[in-house]
Amino acid sequence: MNDEMIKCTNVYFKYIRNSEGIIQEKYAVKDVNLDVKKGEFLVILGHNGSGKSTIAKHMNALVLPTKGTVIVDGLNTSDSENVWNIRSKAGMVFQNPDNQLVATIVEEDVAFGPENLGVEPSEIRRRVDESLDKVGMSKYKRHAPHLLSGGQKQRIAIAGMLAIQPQCIIFDEPTAMLDPSGRRDVLNTIKDLNKNFGMTIVLITHYMDEAAQADRIIVMDEGSIIMEGTPRQIFPQVERMKKIGLDVPQVTELAYELKKAGIDINEKILNVDEMVNELCQLK
Template identity: 85%
Template sequence: MSDAMIKCAKVSFKYVKDTEGVKQEKYAIKDVDLEVKKGEFLVVLGHNGSGKSTIAKHMNALVVPSEGTVIVDGLDTSKMENVWEIRSRAGMVFQNPDNQLVATIVEEDVAFGPENLGIEPLEIRKRVDESLEKVGMSKYKRHAPHLLSGGQKQRIAIAGILAIQPECIIFDEPTAMLDPSGRREVLKTINELNKVHGITIVLITHYMDEAAQADRIVVMDGGSVKMEGTPREIFPQVERMKKIGLDVPQVTELAYELKKAGIDINEKILNVDEMVNELCQLK
């Protein structure tokens, strides 16, 4: 048994761009090697156009590679007969929760996925309750989704995926359209799904504070993987990140600037508590 949940080997994806009648092939991603381990919380970082959303879509067979292979839990995404099985093992949550909510009552919305899979009604009932419980939305089950806040809607969308009982969930910038409190709610939910329930998480984001919570980070730029490592390995490389057009967490940048100014401080700082600790130790 492999411990890889998702394995991308030499994956390229090209599309035809039509510029004033002139057709040319363009690569969205090129030669990407990427492995997601079972139970891992992996963040894929990159600015717009870096290929991060394209790689996310490969992970649940929304698109298939032009070249290379994507294997999800042992299943090849390019084989048509595997598609439904892949999507029940690797669920996907998108940027805009409004696009994912289909029913007029929360619990019906969460039941939609398992109903489509032909799960029996009693089991669906159980899954709906468990999924809403996991995202902290049980008391809203009889509510209308469109009356909820952005963060609550996104948690309902996550519950809908959980009801399919996937082993892995891919989040494609799930907090991009949310306010700070909605972002916090959703990130707390994602963290719990990973740490408490053991679900493999792939989070596509451009928020550095979200990335700092991951087990591992992959940085994409221009359609390929440029950096890979733990948050403590990636973020202290401030110059390199800025060259790619990405920020690092503010406290990491502060530590970098202090170090540059000749203050003896640990650069591998990811949050405010660690910074306070370091500053207190300065003589």
């Protein structure tokens, strides 16, 4: 059985910019090779302009490669006949929940995707209830989406995607516009979908505490993948991350500074509990 959800092979993406009559070609993605395993929680990091959002849009055929191939669950994104199949397998949730909500009542919004796919009404009802339950928003099903908080709206957008029953969801900075509590709720929802429902997750974020919870991290810079590994392999490389304009979790940086100051401490620390344990063990 193929355990690959998404496979990018030698992917290039070029766009042409016309600036004051001067035509410029620029590669937003350069020679990217990337496999996403079924059931994996993958995070893609990179500063603005690194190509991370562009590669994410390749994963559900919103963007097609200039060169190379993207295969989603066995389907080539460059074949136009595959587009709707691909998008029902790999859904996408964006930064601004307001741009993704279409109806005046929450449950109607969640029903929108399956209705467009021609799903039977009784099956739509089941999917809507199940999807709202998965994101902890069942009690809001008769509410107006515009009256909800940012985090709640984003969870409704996720429920709408779940109702289509994809195997994979790609999140493009879904918590960027949320307050800390909304951010925490949405991340918990994402982790729950991955751990308890086996959903493949690709998360683009600039929050390092979110990235620290992934199975694997890809770091992009200037359109290419420059680092790849588990959070414990990536984040202790503090100097390298800072050099490309990225942070690491605060506790990892603290461990790095303590080590530099001559204190014998494990640098591969990702959260406060681990830091407390390490400090308690210091003689």
